[in-house]
Amino acid sequence: MPVPPWSPQLGPERRRRDLDRLRTQHFDVVVVGGGVVGAGAALDAVTRGLSVALVEARDLAAGTSSRSSKLFHGGLRYLEMFEFGLVREALRERELMLSRLCPHLARPVSFLYPLTRPLIERPYVGAGLALYDTMGGSRSVPRHRHLRRSGARRLVPALKRDTLVGGIRYYDGLVDDARHTLAVARTAAAHGAVVLTSTEVVDVLRHAEDDAGNEDGAGDGASGDRVTGVRVRDLEAPDEPAFDVHGTVVISATGVWSDELQAMAGATPSFTVRASKGVHLLVPRARIDADSGMILRTATSVLFVIPWKDHWIVGTTDTDWHLDLAEPAATATDIRYLLDQVNRVLTVPLTTDDIEGVYAGLRPLLARAHTGGRHPSRVSREHAVARPVPGLVVVAGGKYTTYRVMGADAVDAAAVDLPEPIPPSCTERIPLVGADGFPALRNQAAQLAADWDLPVGTVRHLLHRYGSELHQVLTPAVDDRSLLMPLPGAEHYLCAEVRFAAVAEGALHVDDVLLRRTRIAMETGHRGADSAVAVAGLMGDVLGWDTERRAAEVAAVLDRVAAERASQQQLTDAAADGIRRTAPDAERSAGTLAGDRV
Missing domain, CATH: 3.30.9.10 (D-Amino Acid Oxidase, subunit A, domain 2)
Structure with missing residues (x-):
């Protein structure tokens, strides 16, 4: 059965459809960056009635948003800085x-x-x-x-x-910061946003404007240019050419890459990161x-x-x-x-x-x-929003806890370039995917455990990761009881969770599961190496991987683990960085199978 357009499922079919939309549709807002702020901006914009596309070069939460201190907190130490607001x-x-x-x-x-x-x-x-x-x-x-x-x-x-x-x-x-960022992005998708990972921005589209604000051909990055979209490349299909994504406003939520995207747009940055x-x-x-x-x-x-x-x-x-x-x-x-x-x-x-x-x-x-x-x-974590050129909004700084405010502020700033007034933000009233009905399910944990013949602790683990999507995670096990087995090398996770990551959570590579959909890579001494083969098998069955692709995915995990361990033996950043770079990321490894990446 086809996945409906407004669904939180980010599986293979949804990705194909969203790529078609990306190529053919003009969006009100194009968000660049799949961290928590980018996902928050996409959710804020789409729930205000705007058409939205979010593009991310790697995976959702692949950067800062999966590597925080795992806290929603007020910032106790900022009281000493008198930053009460x-x-x-x-x-x-x-x-x-x-x-x-x-x-x-x-x-x-x-x-x-x-x-x-x-x-x-x-x-x-x-x-x-x-x-x-x-x-x-x-x-x-x-x-x-x-x-x-x-x-x-x-x-x-x-x-x-x-x-x-x-x-x-x-x-x-x-x-769990990575799963929270994923939930924000999937909630945006459930409201109609395009959400695509492994989709790299390679250029910013610009048109010159005359004094009346009319477009007048291609621009050269001068101050009179207007940003009109981005050019992207699908890293899962490296032989295919890059294509243009058109939008009235581009919101850059690229974190530590903010300066790079502003430079790509030919903009003089209002701030640096x-x-x-x-x-x-x-x-x-x-x-x-x-x-x-x-x-x-x-x-x-x-x-x-x-x-x-x-x-x-x-x-x-x-x-x-x-x-x-x-x-x-x-x-x-x-x-x-x-x-x-x-x-x-x-x-x-x-x-x-x-x-x-x-x-x-x-x-x-x-x-x-x-x-x-x-x-x-000693640098404040307060965020900033700027419009360095018409059609481009940049949001940066802040802290994980205030992602929703940052997203709303970015969309407010984007409103200047939109043709019609937009409603105020409503995301403070939009529960994330899995939140609806959670209190009742939490109270029913013992009964759910009996229904699925699972330990109560396992059910509680699942509820605090999937909430009311619990049954969607487990239902395939009705026909395949092996999905209820613990994952090799990670007894706290079920095989069903890996399948769900590929079917509904947009996981495209084994490390997407080991690093972010689960936290196996940081919670186990083997850092995911002992689970890689099983994960590749479960994902490959959903994504149609052949034997060569499965082997390449496992090899990428082993390379990452070896590079991490070796880099952590070095005394300086430069030495550690040199070793860490020897392990290609999962997207590059997959691209090598299909063709060379530029």
Whole structure:
């Protein structure tokens, strides 16, 4: 049965149809960038009644949006910078995510703030957390609570006694960033947006305008040019020529690539983006004896210890990055820094042998003249929206939590170039795919487990990843019970989840599943290598891969894992980057089979 035009399914048939639409339709808005801000802008625009296409060169959330600290948070440290408006805005968004927009993907998470100085620190931090509890209309998380030293150590026995005089427990929101970004994009697709990955922008289309605003042939990048679309190339069909996608407005939500797209458009940038590398480690839950996460002060920033399934996430670093933007590399120096910082407070120190996962991402920080040479951690996370030339809107900066506001602001700015007035944003009332009916399903977990003959823990795992799409994930197992088996090398994931990733979630490569549809690549010591063959088989059955293509996909995973491990033994960014680049990304590996990429 054909997939209806307004459906969240991003499978092979939908991709073929959306490519046809991309070639033939004129869109009101073309969004470049499939991270959370681009997906948010696409959802905002399409729910205002605009025709929308989103194009992404790699995969949804392939960059920053799959490599964050996995938090919806207000930014507690920004209170110290007196950025109250930014914190209030972020806390309001946190509340929307937890209560209305994606309660299946987000949940409250506890943190201990250890107090290290008697008398003066408790009232100071307590006053900040009192503000944090009340700003933004928070109702979905408990309020902060003061603890004596004994209470703090009961909550986190792993802490050295002499590292604290007491503590304060507070809450934020935990989220799987990659799955959340995917849900935002699929919700946009469900409302009629074209959403296409492996679709690379190779040029920006421009036409010169006369003083009356009439188009007058092809432009040359001068200030009088108007952007009228983009030229793209389908990386899944490298032998086919690039083609033009026409739009009234192009919104660039390309994060750390923002400067590149503005240059492609011949625009003088209103701001530039500064890439700051953040590295996180995953260690087994048993290695830190604690019933709460922690937030720790460092010399330059803060360090989080975040509960994540059977692991702790320890991060992050905050250093300038000037090398490959697609795959920033973690170094042995980064890893040593994180271990040294967390070991300052732990009774049983962590070692490199405890590390099961490492990931690195780039924060797109605004670099204006007033930031000067300040350390990246002192640069505000406030976002900016600019219209450097008619028909082009650029949005950058900000933080993951405020993606929805950034998307709405970008569409508001795009309205200047649209022929008719547009309604105000309504995305604060649009639940994401999987959110509808989630509370009832959560209460029915035991019965669902009995119905599907699965452990209750497995059903809860599925509900917090798919919400009300649970039955769509599991229904194919009615005819093929093997889909209910755990995936080799990743016992917490079912084979049915891999099939669903290819059928409905737009996964085109094995690493799309290992890195983003699941988190196998960061949660397992083998980093996805032991699961690659099984994933290639399940995906290949859906996507029609032959034996050669399946082998190439597995080889790409093994190359990635080897390059990651080797790069993380290097002491400098340059050395690590040189090794990390030796592993081609999945799109390039697939393209090599079909023809050379330009």
